[in-house]
Amino acid sequence: MKGKNIISYPLDKIKILFLENLNESASQIFIxxxxxxxxxxxxxxxxxxxxxxxxxxxxxxxxxxxxxSERVLQNAEKLLAxxxxxxxxxxxxxxxxxxxxxxxxxxxxxNTRSVAELVIGSSIMLxxxxxxKNKAAHEGKWLKDAKGSHELRxxxxxxxxxxxxxxxxxxxxxxxxxxxxxxxxxxxxPLGNAVAAKTMKEVLKQSDIITFHVPQLSSTKNLINKxxxxxxxxxxxxxxxxxxxxxxxxxxxxALVNNIVSGAAIDVYPEEPEKSGDNxxxxxxxxxxxxxxxxxxxxxxxxxxxxGNDVSLKMFxxxxxxxxxxxxxxxxxxxxxxxxxxxxxxxxxxxxxVLSRLNTVLSKNKINIVGQYLKTxxxxxxxxxxxxxxLSKAAETLLKKEKxxxxxxxxx
Numbered sequence: 001m002k003g004k005n006i007i008s009y010p011l012d013k014i015k016i017l018f019l020e021n022l023n024e025s026a027s028q029i030f031i032x033x034x035x036x037x038x039x040x041x042x043x044x045x046x047x048x049x050x051x052x053x054x055x056x057x058x059x060x061x062x063x064x065x066x067x068x069s070e071r072v073l074q075n076a077e078k079l080l081a082x083x084x085x086x087x088x089x090x091x092x093x094x095x096x097x098x099x100x101x102x103x104x105x106x107x108x109x110x111n112t113r114s115v116a117e118l119v120i121g122s123s124i125m126l127x128x129x130x131x132x133k134n135k136a137a138h139e140g141k142w143l144k145d146a147k148g149s150h151e152l153r154x155x156x157x158x159x160x161x162x163x164x165x166x167x168x169x170x171x172x173x174x175x176x177x178x179x180x181x182x183x184x185x186x187x188x189x190p191l192g193n194a195v196a197a198k199t200m201k202e203v204l205k206q207s208d209i210i211t212f213h214v215p216q217l218s219s220t221k222n223l224i225n226k227x228x229x230x231x232x233x234x235x236x237x238x239x240x241x242x243x244x245x246x247x248x249x250x251x252x253x254x255a256l257v258n259n260i261v262s263g264a265a266i267d268v269y270p271e272e273p274e275k276s277g278d279n280x281x282x283x284x285x286x287x288x289x290x291x292x293x294x295x296x297x298x299x300x301x302x303x304x305x306x307x308g309n310d311v312s313l314k315m316f317x318x319x320x321x322x323x324x325x326x327x328x329x330x331x332x333x334x335x336x337x338x339x340x341x342x343x344x345x346x347x348x349x350x351x352x353x354v355l356s357r358l359n360t361v362l363s364k365n366k367i368n369i370v371g372q373y374l375k376t377x378x379x380x381x382x383x384x385x386x387x388x389x390x391l392s393k394a395a396e397t398l399l400k401k402e403k404x405x406x407x408x409x410x411x412x
Contacts, residue, residue, distance in 0.1 A: 009410075011033075011034045011036065012035075012037055013037070014037060014058045014059065014319070015037050015039075015058050015078070016035060016038045016039070016057070016061070017041070017053060017059070017060050017061070018038070018039070018040045018041065018061040019061065020044050020062055020063040020064075020066060020085075021040075021042040022040065022085050022308060023301075023305055023307065024308070025304075025305045025308030025309050025312070026083075026308035026311065027040065028308070029309070029312045029316050033316070033320075043065075043274075043275055044062070044065035044274065044275070045066060047069055047071060050066065051072055054079065055075060055077055055078070056077070056078055057076065057078065058078050058079065058080050058319075059079075059083070059315055060081070060082045060083065061082075061083040061085055061311070061312070062085065062092075063084070064084075064086050066091060067091050068082060068091060068092040068097070069093055069096075073097060073100055073102065076100075076102070079100075079102050080102065080103065081102065081103040081315045082097060082103070082105070083106075083311040083314070083315050084105065084107070084311070085107060085307050086106065086107065086298070086307065088215065088216070089104055090216055094328055094329055095379070098329040098379045098380055099379055099380070099406070100407070101330065101347030101406040102329060102330075103324055103327040103329055103330040104330075105311050105315055105318075105327055106328065107307040107310040109310075110298075110306035110307040110310045111297070111298030111303035111304075111306070111307060113168060113302075113303070114297065114299070114300040115165045115168075115213075115241055115297040115298050116168035116169045116172055117172070118241065118267075118293075118296075118297055119169050119241060120152075120173065120176070122239060122265035123239065123265075124152055126237045126289065126291065127149070127150045127155070127209070128149045128150070129148055129149050131289065131290075132288040132289060148262075152173075152177070152209075153176060153178065154178070154179070155208040155209065156181060156206055156209070157169070157170075157173045157179070157180055157181075157207060158182065158183075158197075158203035158204065158206065158209065159180065159181070159182040159183075159203075159213065160182070160184075160203060160210065160211070160212045160213065160214060161212060161213035162183075162184040162188040162190075162213075163184070163188075163213060165241075166184070167191055169213070170182065170190075170191050170194045171191055171192060174191075174192045174193060174194065179193075180192070180193065180194035181194070181197050181202075181203055181207060182194055182195070183197045183198075183199065183202070184196070185219075201228065204228060204233065205231050205232075205233055206233065207233060207236060208233065209238075210232065210237070210238050210239065211239040211240075211241070212241070212242040212247070213242050214243065215242075216243040216244075216245065216246075220245075220246055221245045221246070222245065223247070224240075224246070224251060225248045225251055226248075229251055229255050229260065229261075232255070232260065232261060234259075234260060235259075235261075235262045236261055236262065237264065238265075239264070239265045239266075240264075240266050240267065240268060241265070244268040244269040244271070244272065246268075249266075249269075249283050249284060250283060252284065256284070256287055262289060263289040263291075264284065264290045264291070265290070265291040265293070266291070267292075267294075267295055267296065268297075269282060269295075272294075272295060276294075280294065314326045318330075321335075321337065321411070322343060322345045322384050323335070324382060330347065330380070331376055331377050333373050333375050333384055335371070338370055338386045340389060341386040341387060341389060342386070342392030342395075342411075342412060343384065343386050343387075343411040344385045344387060344392065344399060344408065344411065345382070345383075345384055346382075346383040346384075346385060347381070347382055347383075347405075347408075348380065348381050348383070348402070348405050348406055349380060349381070349404040349406060350380050351404055354403075354404050355383065357403070358383065358402060359372075361398050361399075362387070362395060362398065365394060365398060367388060367391045367394060367395045368387065369386070369387055370386045370387060370388065371385070371386035385399075396408060396410050
């Protein structure tokens with residue numbers, strides 16, 4: 001099927017809302033393809049503010065500060081897709097979105113290089129005691145001393161969580177001459193000469209530098225606590241660019257002050273300010289051997305542009321073609337358009353017999369199905385139907401009336 005836009009609805013009627021100062025690349029694909037009703041807001045919105053804004057919104061883009069609760073989704077009458085322009089989706093009630101047939105997309109790979117580079121950069125600065133020497137130089141003191149300053153080459157870096165970011169750290173670390181050991185709860189293929197450990201404590205005991213790259217789960221809360229920190233190699237450096245509750249900061253401060261740990265780099269915190277410029281307080285402030293950064297692990301211009309392109313392309317493909325690849329809520333389907341047909345998208349509760357009923361009712365009404373695709377997850381089923389052009393309106397009406405239907409959309 002040819003043509004720049006093949007969808008059947010007016011582009012100016014599609015309301016797109018972007019929050020939290022998204023990179024301009026987020027809106028570019030929509031602008032290029034003729035969408036004009038795009039609103040950008042620089043900050044996050046509270047739940048009540050979002051409920052007022054979201055009623056007529058079709059596409060919503062957020063970062064990590066905006067919380068999409070079940071209450072918000074109950075008021076999102078026209079919402080088709082949510083784009084999380086970041087790695088995680090913890091800020092979205094994905095279960096509620098799934099039950100309502102709303103596609104949720106994120107960018108799990110787009111900022112991995114930015115985070116990985118910062119891990120290595122912070123490791124160099126800490127192992128060379130640069131922060132201490134930099135502070136002294138600014139205060140007019142000349143600390144030209146090699147004591148306690150080391151090279152990364154030949155040191156062991158321990159990676160807790162060998163996913164997209166952890167494995168990227170592994171590759172860069174080995175390239176500069178480091179030994180790599182890692183632990184993950186799932187079996188992962190080691191890259192290069194990296195070695196998989198059987199337990200996290202094995203990594204803690206052997207590593208000169210320990211870096212965390214795990215999701216926020218109940219099982220990952222306080223991975224570094226009073227018990228586990230006793231297993232850390234004396235003088236090791238600890239880096240947390242993962243989630244704020246992975247490291248018990250009180251415990252870490254005690255280890256730093258008592259020279260159990262020689263340095264730390266922290267980018268994420270149990271509680272973080274709402275926006276740039278807000279006051280920030282942390283128990284690790286004032287320690288010379290600690291690098292504190294304001295959750296900027298993935299905040300490079302390159303990463304933000306990549307994230308904008310990635311998430312917006314996924315939402316655009318879902319909006320115009322029904323392609324749900326990369327969605328955490330709607331089952332993944334990717335299919336080419338079929339000439340001389342109209343495409344209807346049908347989301348339903350995942351119960352036995354729905355597809356059979358859909359086919360039966362269309363057959364009884366002599367509606368020819370040219371192409372049909374079905375994919376399910378635990379909660380919902382997603383059917384894409386290509387039907388005879390002359391009968392597509394009748395088909396849409398019939399499908400809306402079917403039992404267990406959540407959402408029906410005529411695509412083109």
